Amino acid sequence: MKRKHKRLTFVAIGLLALGVATALILTAFEDSIVFFYSPTQMIEQDVPPDRRLRLGGLVEENSVARTDNSGFVRFKVTDMVHSTPVVYEGILPDLFREGQGVVAEGRLIDGVFRADEVLAKHDENYMPPEVADALKESGKWEEFKGAMTQGDPSAMPAN
Amino acid sequence: MITEIGHFALILALCVAIAQSVVPMVGAQRGNTAWMDFAAPASIGQLFLVGVSFAALTHAYVTSDFSVLNVAANSHTDKPMLYKVSGVWGNHEGSMLLWVLILALFGGAVGMFGRNLPPGLKARALAVQAMVAVGFLLFVLFTSNPFERIPAEMVPLNGRGLNPLLQDPGLAFHPPFLYLGYVGFSMAFSFAIAALIEGRVDAAWARWVRPWTLAAWCFLTVGIALGSWWAYYELGWGGWWYWDPVENASFMPWLAGTALLHSALVVEKRDGLKAWTVFLAIVTFGLSLLGTFLVRSGVLSSVHAFATDPTRGVFILALLLITIAGSLALFAWRGPSMKAGGLFQPISREGSLLFNNLLMSVGTATVLLGTLFPLLAQAFDYKVSVGPPFFNSVFVPLMVPMIVAMGIGPLLSWKRADLMPALKRLWFVAAMTLGAAALTGVMVGEYLVMSMVGIGLAVWLAGGTLAEFVGRTRLSPKRMAHTPRSAWGMTLAHLGLAVAIAGMTGAGLWEQERVLVMRTGETASIGGFDLTLDGVDSRPGPNYEATRGTFTARRDGDEVVVLTPEKRIYPVEGRPTSEAAIHSMLAGDLYAVIGDPQGDGHVVRLYWNPLVPWMWVGCLIMVAGGTLSLTDRRYRIGAPRRSRLRAAAQPAE
Numbered sequence: 001m002k003r004k005h006k007r008l009t010f011v012a013i014g015l016l017a018l019g020v021a022t023a024l025i026l027t028a029f030e031d032s033i034v035f036f037y038s039p040t041q042m043i044e045q046d047v048p049p050d051r052r053l054r055l056g057g058l059v060e061e062n063s064v065a066r067t068d069n070s071g072f073v074r075f076k077v078t079d080m081v082h083s084t085p086v087v088y089e090g091i092l093p094d095l096f097r098e099g100q101g102v103v104a105e106g107r108l109i110d111g112v113f114r115a116d117e118v119l120a121k122h123d124e125n126y127m128p129p130e131v132a133d134a135l136k137e138s139g140k141w142e143e144f145k146g147a148m149t150q151g152d153p154s155a156m157p158a159n
Numbered sequence: 160m161i162t163e164i165g166h167f168a169l170i171l172a173l174c175v176a177i178a179q180s181v182v183p184m185v186g187a188q189r190g191n192t193a194w195m196d197f198a199a200p201a202s203i204g205q206l207f208l209v210g211v212s213f214a215a216l217t218h219a220y221v222t223s224d225f226s227v228l229n230v231a232a233n234s235h236t237d238k239p240m241l242y243k244v245s246g247v248w249g250n251h252e253g254s255m256l257l258w259v260l261i262l263a264l265f266g267g268a269v270g271m272f273g274r275n276l277p278p279g280l281k282a283r284a285l286a287v288q289a290m291v292a293v294g295f296l297l298f299v300l301f302t303s304n305p306f307e308r309i310p311a312e313m314v315p316l317n318g319r320g321l322n323p324l325l326q327d328p329g330l331a332f333h334p335p336f337l338y339l340g341y342v343g344f345s346m347a348f349s350f351a352i353a354a355l356i357e358g359r360v361d362a363a364w365a366r367w368v369r370p371w372t373l374a375a376w377c378f379l380t381v382g383i384a385l386g387s388w389w390a391y392y393e394l395g396w397g398g399w400w401y402w403d404p405v406e407n408a409s410f411m412p413w414l415a416g417t418a419l420l421h422s423a424l425v426v427e428k429r430d431g432l433k434a435w436t437v438f439l440a441i442v443t444f445g446l447s448l449l450g451t452f453l454v455r456s457g458v459l460s461s462v463h464a465f466a467t468d469p470t471r472g473v474f475i476l477a478l479l480l481i482t483i484a485g486s487l488a489l490f491a492w493r494g495p496s497m498k499a500g501g502l503f504q505p506i507s508r509e510g511s512l513l514f515n516n517l518l519m520s521v522g523t524a525t526v527l528l529g530t531l532f533p534l535l536a537q538a539f540d541y542k543v544s545v546g547p548p549f550f551n552s553v554f555v556p557l558m559v560p561m562i563v564a565m566g567i568g569p570l571l572s573w574k575r576a577d578l579m580p581a582l583k584r585l586w587f588v589a590a591m592t593l594g595a596a597a598l599t600g601v602m603v604g605e606y607l608v609m610s611m612v613g614i615g616l617a618v619w620l621a622g623g624t625l626a627e628f629v630g631r632t633r634l635s636p637k638r639m640a641h642t643p644r645s646a647w648g649m650t651l652a653h654l655g656l657a658v659a660i661a662g663m664t665g666a667g668l669w670e671q672e673r674v675l676v677m678r679t680g681e682t683a684s685i686g687g688f689d690l691t692l693d694g695v696d697s698r699p700g701p702n703y704e705a706t707r708g709t710f711t712a713r714r715d716g717d718e719v720v721v722l723t724p725e726k727r728i729y730p731v732e733g734r735p736t737s738e739a740a741i742h743s744m745l746a747g748d749l750y751a752v753i754g755d756p757q758g759d760g761h762v763v764r765l766y767w768n769p770l771v772p773w774m775w776v777g778c779l780i781m782v783a784g785g786t787l788s789l790t791d792r793r794y795r796i797g798a799p800r801r802s803r804l805r806a807a808a809q810p811a812e
Contacts, residue, residue, distance in 0.1 A: 009505045010513055017521040017557070024553040025525060032549040033532075036542035054544055066757040090674045091395065091754035091764050094324070094735045105546075129457065130542050 034105060038134035039077055039084040047108050055084060055113050056103040056131040058144070064098055077102060077113070080140035084108075088115040101131040162227055165215025166306035169256075172208035172263070173296040175201055179289035183282035187356075195278050198285035199270035205292065206267030213247075213260045216305050220247050226314045228307045229253060235320040235731050237702040245331035246321045251455065251471070252305035254334055258451070259295050261335075261342040265371070266292065269346065276367060283353035284346075291345055294478045302471050320731040323703065329389035333382060337409060340379025341447040344416055346371035347423075348444035351437045352486055355493040360433040365426035368440065370794045372423060376416050377785040383409050384778035395737035395752040397672060397766040399774065402550040404459040407530040408450030411523055415443040418519040421512045429509055429573055430500035435516070437497070438490060445483045446523070452479050459533060504575045511568030518561040525553045562616045562660070565653060566623025570630070584630060588622030606668040613664025621657035624650055648788025652781045659777025665747065665770025678760035686767025688749055689713045690722070695753070695761055703727040705738075708753035708761060712742065724753045724763075743772045 036054045037047065047053065060083050063076035073092060076083040086104055096102065096118065106115035119128075135141040179201035186194025216229070220243050225231040233250040234243060248254040266288040273281050299305070309315075324330070350368045354360045386409065391399040400406060419439040425432040453459055456472020503509040529545045536543045566588070570581040596615035603610045628650045632638040671686050682691040693709040705725040712719045722740035729736070742749040747769035754762035 006503070006505055010510075010517070013514060014517045014521075017517055021521050021525050021553065021557060024556060025528065025549075028549045028552040032546060032552065034544045034546055036544065066755065066762075091737070091752060091762050094395075094737055129459075133542070 036130045038079045038130075038137065039082040040079050040134075040138055042084050042108065042113075043082050049108065052105060052107060054103055054105050054130070055086065055108075055115070056101070056128055057083075057134055058131070059096065059098045059100055059102050061098050077104065079134045079138040080143065081138040084113050085111070086113045086115050088118055090118075092118055101127045103128050103131065161215050161218050162224065162306050162308070165212045165219075166304070168208045168211040168215070169296065169300060169306070172205050172212065172259075173293065173300065175205045175208060176289045176292040176296055179205060180286050180293055182286075184286040187279045187282040187286075192278065195282035198282045199273070202263075202266040202270030202285050202288070205289070206263040206270075209256075209260045209263040213256055216253060216256060217244060217247050220244065223318065225316070225318050226309055226311070227305075228309050229305045231309060231315050231318045233321050234318040235702070236317055237731065238321060238326070239701060241328070241331060242321055242326045245325070248334045249321050249325045249330075252299070252303040254338075255295070255299050255303050256305050257335065258338055258342060259292065259299055261338045262288070262292050262295060262345060265343060265346045266349075273367075277363070279357060280350070280353050280364065280367075283356055284349040287349040287352045288345060291349070291482070294481070298471075298474050298478065302474050317731075320702075320729065323727065323729040323732055323734050323736045324393060326729075327389060327393055329385055329393065333385040333389055335382075336378050336385060337382030340375050340377075340382050340416075341409075341412060341450065343371060343375025343378055344412060344419075344440075344444045344447050346375070347419060347440040348486070351440035352489065354437060355486075355489050358493055358496050360426065360437060360497055362427050362430055365423045365436070366793065368436075369420070369423045369427060370789055372416060372420050372440075372443075373785055373789050376413070376420055377782050377789070379409070379413050379416060380778055380782050380785070383413060384775060384782075388775055391771070392739050392741055393736070395739045395764070397670065397739075397750055397752075397764070397768060399666060399771070402529070402545075402547045404530050405454055407526050408453045411526055411530070412443055412446040412450060414519055414523040414526070415439060415446050418516045418523075419443050422516050425509050425512055429503065431503060431509055432513065432516075433500075434490075434494045434497045435513075437494065439516075439520075441483070441486045441490060442523075445479070445486075446527075448475070448479045448482060452476055453530070459530070503573070506571065506578050507576045508568065508571045508573045510576075511564050511571055514564055515561050515568065518557055518564075522554055522557045522561075525557065526550065529553070559612065559616065562620050562656075565656075566619045569624070569627040569649065569653070584626055585623060588619060588626055591622055592619040603669065610664060610668050613668065614661060617657045617661035617664065620660065621654055624653040624657065643791055643793075645788045645791040645793075648784045648786075648791070651784030651787060653784075655777045655780030655782075655784055657777070658780060659774050662770045662773030662775075662777055666768055666774060669769045671767040673765045675763060675765075676757050676760045677763050681760070683763075683765060685765045686747070686749065686769075687714060688719065688767070690749075690751065690765060692761075692763070693721075698725075700727060702731060703729045703736075706753065708751070708763065710740070710751050712749055720749070722749065722751045724751045726753055726755075745772070747771055 034052050034054050036056060037045070039055070039057050042055065055077055057077040057079045060076035060078040063074075063083075065074045066072075073088050073090075074085065075088075075098075076085050078084075086106075088104065088106075103119045104113065104115035105117040105119070106113055108114075132141065135144055179198060182194050182201075183198035186192070186197065216227075218224075219227045219230050220234055221240070223230065223234060223236045223243070225234075229250060229252050233253075234246045238246065242249075246253070248257040266285055269276070269281065269285060269288070276284075347368050350364065350371070354364055386406075387399045390401075391397070419436065422432045422436040422439055426436050452472065452475040455475055458472060529549050532545050533543055567578075567581055567585065570584060571578075592615045595618040596611040599614040600607060600611045631646065632642055673683060673685050675683060677683060677692045679692055679694050682689050684690070690710045690712050693711055695706060695708045698705050698707055705727045707723050707725045710722040710724075712722060720742040722742060724740040725738040727736050727738060728734075737752055737754070739750055739752045741751075747767060748771045750766035750768055752764040754764065756762075
């Protein structure tokens with residue numbers, strides 16, 4: 001094999017790997033990208049029923065209910081204009097609190113968001129950027145920030 | 160007073176770093192020995208000054224000096240001493256100071272132990288290292304000063320405490336290890352830039368770069384494993400990897416660093432793949448910086464996110480762009496001048512290393528794309544997130560051929576090899592692989608194909624590695640004694656990965672989870688165990704109040720273990736944490752979490768996580784292999800001087 005051919009072998013392998021990766025990426029993007037919705041968008045837009053979505057906003061005050069012995073928790077997520085009811089089975093993250101930002105992942109079924117994941121956060125001052133944007137869009141961001149009585153948000157990155 | 164000394168020392172360190180980034184570089188260009196010799200003492204001085212600064216901040220934490228804003232915001236007198244100290248890096252400002260300290264530590268180590276280095280290379284590498292330090296010292300001093308004081312009349316009586324999730328031994332040591340890894344790659348980067356300026360990469364260069372990269376890789380492996388372990392037992396969700404942006408931020412430099420480790424080997428032994436190795440060194444450190452940016456700026460929504468400040472993100476982004484754009488421009492200019500030596504056939508040790516390098520790079524690129532895609536989409540006003548399904552269906556398949564090649568590669572000889580003899584030595588391993596996959600197929604119901612592939616790969620890799628070891632030593636003690644430690648290191652590291660792959664397969668695919676409300680006296684079954692809730696009581700801790708559930712786990716009526724998960728409330732910080740109770744066995748982890756009261760019972764989450772301990776053990780074996788390789792004779796005796804270069808370019812084994 002000539003030197004040129006050897007190099008070509010590896011270029012070919014590299015391109016093949018890239019090609020396979022692209023094919024994998026394109027097929028995976030079809031069904032693994034999760035779109036983010038605010039409660040207002042859930043109502044105003046057509047939400048595909050069988051797709052996984054993320055819902056973000058504030059946990060509505062006095063909406064968290066643990067009613068029965070089934071392990072289901074019900075609460076509402078709001079952008080202070082509209083709210084979406086959520087059902088979740090499991091233990092809520094430690095920093096889940098009424099009036100604070102939350103992101104849940106799951107599916108919208110008959111107007112109820114069935115969450116299979118409520119994203120944990122490690123710092124109560126942390127506000128997921130999508131939730132902040134959702135509040136800005138609903139025009140309630142300033143109002144929310146005014147209501148937050150915490151001092152300076154001391155950042156606590158762990159890594 | 161001590162705090163002011165710390166602040167002052169940091170400013171002095173900046174001055175030293177500026178001088179260190181200019182004087183030796185100019186000296187090396189002009190051939191001025193005196194100017195070049197300035198690099199080593201400057202790097203040691205910089206380490207001393209940053210060390211003083213870090214010690215001053217630690218002092219403020221240990222003595223609970225609440226007139227320092229950073230201490231008041233992140234510490235409390237009631238905190239155990241371990242967490243007072245780990246609190247130093249449990250916040251943004253302090254952790255950036257640790258970043259800079261480790262940067263200075265690596266530079267200082269080269270200054271102290273690099274006597275054998277060619278003077279020009281040493282001067283330039285230390286100058287580049289100092290340039291990086293200048294950027295980060297400016298960042299700390301101007302955007303994240305940990306020494307900021309609170310006006311005397313406003314000094315609080317006590318601090319606000321440390322985020323309880325961070326009050327954990329696993330996390331106390333997670334950041335230092337992670338930074339030793341991230342920042343350790345700066346050494347390979349500095350050497351790469353120095354080599355580009357010199358226009359020369361050779362075996363002596365690689366013999367210097369490899370131990371630094373290997374050390375950084377070991378630290379990063381420990382750091383990632385600790386972080387994953389912490390998330391597993393502290394967050395109470397039973398998972399260990401979520402393909403979250405913050406996790407990917409540490410995983411990408413690890414992947415690129417692993418590739419670098421292997422391509423530097425080809426430079427060292429065969430004088431080949433030079434430009435590629437330099438490029439990988441730049442990319443690896445670039446990904447470390449990108450990781451720092453992603454974590455600090457909060458541009459991406461992460462499950463592990465902490466409150467962030469956008470102005471800091473902009474600063475790091477600028478540093479990142481300058482570093483990457485500058486070094487890639489330099490690479491584009493000088494890279495082509497690097498003469499390729501060490502020709503080899505596609506089927507050879509080098510060929511298999513390059514093959515794996517290509518797959519790992521493509522894998523890194525897909526992780527990068529998945530991590531940054533939400534940012535790209537945001538530019539077009541789409542809000543999306545890319546979760547585990549994407550990475551599992553893109554990254555994992557790419558790694559399958561890589562692991563297959565890993566089983567064969569070490570059996571191939573350098574330069575030119577025959578595939579058939581190698582494969583002949585592996586027929587037994589192949590039979591075992593098929594047998595293990597078939598056995599898995601019989602035993603597992605769910606995820607049949609993936610389980611078979613995962614276990615098959617683990618057996619194949621372990622078998623191939625052992626076959627190579629047996630072929631090399633023929634199991635004679637004399638031959639084993641003469642086996643270089645780097646070869647032992649390779650065997651161990653590859654075996655460790657095999658164990659970890661088995662663990663990930665079990666933990667990722669066969670997990671069983673139950674969420675239910677349990678009352679005292681009730682029993683629930685999971686993974687073949689019966690767990691009875693004996694009671695729930697409250698107990699005080701040093702700086703928290705705990706609700707503790709007591710479960711007795713039985714198997715076929717025999718008591719196995721008593722599990723006591725807790726939910727703790729930290730009154731100072733006003734936050735709860737869940738402490739999962741985990742019983743580790745060879746076959747897996749029995750895992751219990753207690754949640755809030757519901758109805759007349761408590762919500763509990765029970766998991767059976769098969770093979771999870773294998774992942775941690777596998778990571779430990781990998782690190783042991785890396786460490787063993789680091790003690791190899793050729794690194795201890797010192798790198799060859801350039802005059803011996805021709806001899807060193809021969810394969811060492």
